[in-house]
Amino acid sequence: MxxxxxxxxxxxxxxxxxxxxxxxxxxxxxxxxxxxxxxxxxxxxxxxxxxxxxxxxxxxxxxxxxxxxxxxxxxxxxxxxxxxxxxxxxxxxxxxxxxxxxxxxxxxxxxxxxxxxxxxxxxxxxxxxxxxxxxxxxxxxxxxxxxxxxxxxxxxxxxxxxxxxxxxxxxxxxxxxxxxxxxxxxxxxxxxxxRMPERVFNLKKRVLSACRFFDEGKISLITFRQADFDETGTTSADTDGIIDAALEVAGVEVAFSVSEVADKNFKISVRTKDYVDASDLAATFGGGGHARAAGCRLNGFYEDIVDKLLKAARDRLL
Ligand SMILES: [Mn+2]
Structure with missing residues (x-):
């Protein structure tokens, strides 16, 4: 060559x-x-x-x-x-x-x-x-x-x-x-x-212990609230990779992370295994990315946002 x-x-x-x-x-x-x-x-x-x-x-x-x-x-x-x-x-x-x-x-x-x-x-x-x-x-x-x-x-x-x-x-x-x-x-x-700093470990521990599973464990969701950052001395820059732990669980096909940026303003990350195209899912909310990793921004009440994300995942898991 x-x-x-x-x-x-x-x-x-x-x-x-x-x-x-x-x-x-x-x-x-x-x-x-x-x-x-x-x-x-x-x-x-x-x-x-x-x-x-x-x-x-x-x-x-x-x-x-x-x-x-x-x-x-x-x-x-x-x-x-x-x-x-x-x-x-x-x-x-x-x-x-x-x-x-x-x-x-x-x-x-x-x-x-x-x-x-x-x-x-x-x-x-x-x-x-x-x-x-x-x-x-x-x-x-x-x-x-x-x-x-x-x-x-x-x-x-x-x-x-x-x-x-x-x-x-x-x-x-x-x-x-x-x-x-x-x-x-x-x-x-x-x-x-x-290697991770102790503050990031503390953030990870806290957020993963509150991880939620839906649809017989096919969907997982973690949440970063402002209080999680404040109480561990971290920022949204420290969230990198934590979502992977929620996707690694056997049976999970789609993992979401919902990260609070400001009041009623959330940064969403999507990770998928085999069946769902993450970029396609994120695109329905104006976001984008790759087939296995994508993201978007959403405004609104936390529980409404979770409902929207779950619906988008379910539509693609049928
Ligand atoms: Mn490179």
Whole structure:
């Protein structure tokens, strides 16, 4: 298969200053890719800048170099490199400096990628952008222990620790290659995937203990009220993933989470197993998403909203 790896390596080799751009609301994959380039290129004498419009989430701050991410402060850079960005807007405020730079590379794995660079390497069959970055750095001979650590985190993050349907044999081959380096794989999996602050554990405990089941256990529903956040010192940003526990219960086909944003204003998340299309369900309320994970917003009284959600699920479970 023809790729641009050699061209990308050559372009990186000839640059003195490289600016790496992450996408907004950075996830483990985009952060890992940027750090892998930083860790590979700095020892070669290059000046590497790391850019993220939004702060690096707490869970990834254990990674050395995660404190180096900032906002683009110059008008342009000698070489700009975007990682895991499906289009230029995904860089947020970094977009201007990226597009003003004379040399631009984009490495991405989104099906919906819209080209915005001079050299694009887009592989939509890669479960993580870190898989592509791994192949490039491997070809260049730039993989070291610390580069391997970053890339491993990227693959674990975007494959849901090898559990998402996007995971391929190549994801495992790449993980195996990276584990040949001196990295603590179980610790990286724990920190990327399982570790949670005590306040989030308290929120999870509280909300799951009030989980409700309907229709012989085919539908589950959890609720985040303002009091749950207040009494555990959490915010709606801490609800991530808690709904998965309500879906994992055997027999549950549809899980809802109803999260109070303001008075009579709720953010709804929908997760489904095999029979119901979550995006189709969310679309009836003006929302959207993917087949197994979607969301929408609803206004009204809590019990009315629950009734509407249950009806929408029942219509699709017949
Ligand atoms: Mn990604």
């Amino acid at each position: 023809k790729n641009n790896y050699a061209k990308i390596i050559e372009t990186l080799e000839s640059a003195r200053e490289i600016a790496v751009f992450c996408h907004t609301s950075p996830d483990g994959d985009t952060i890992a890719c940027a750090l892998a380039f930083y860790r590979a290129l700095t020892p070669l004498g290059k000046t590497v800048h790391l850019f993220s419009e939004d702060p690096i989430p707490e869970k990834y701050r254990f990674l050395e170099g995660s404190e180096l991410f900032g906002k683009a402060d110059k008008k342009h850079y000698e070489l700009a490199l975007a990682v895991d960005c499906s289009d230029a807007d995904r860089m947020g405020g970094g977009k201007r400096a990226f597009l003003a730079s004379p040399k631009r590379i984009a490495i991405d794995h989104h099906k919906s990628h819209t080209p915005f660079a001079h050299i694009s390497q887009v592989e939509s069959d890669a479960a993580a952008c870190a898989e592509i970055v791994c192949r490039i750095l491997r070809q260049a001979g730039w993989v070291t222990d610390s580069v391997a650590e970053a890339l491993f985190v990227g693959v674990v993050a975007d494959t849901g620790c090898f559990q998402f349907s996007s995971t391929t044999a190549e994801s495992h081959r790449i993980a195996a290659f990276l584990m040949e380096y001196d990295i603590d794989a179980p610790q990286l999996v724990y920190k990327t995937f399982r």
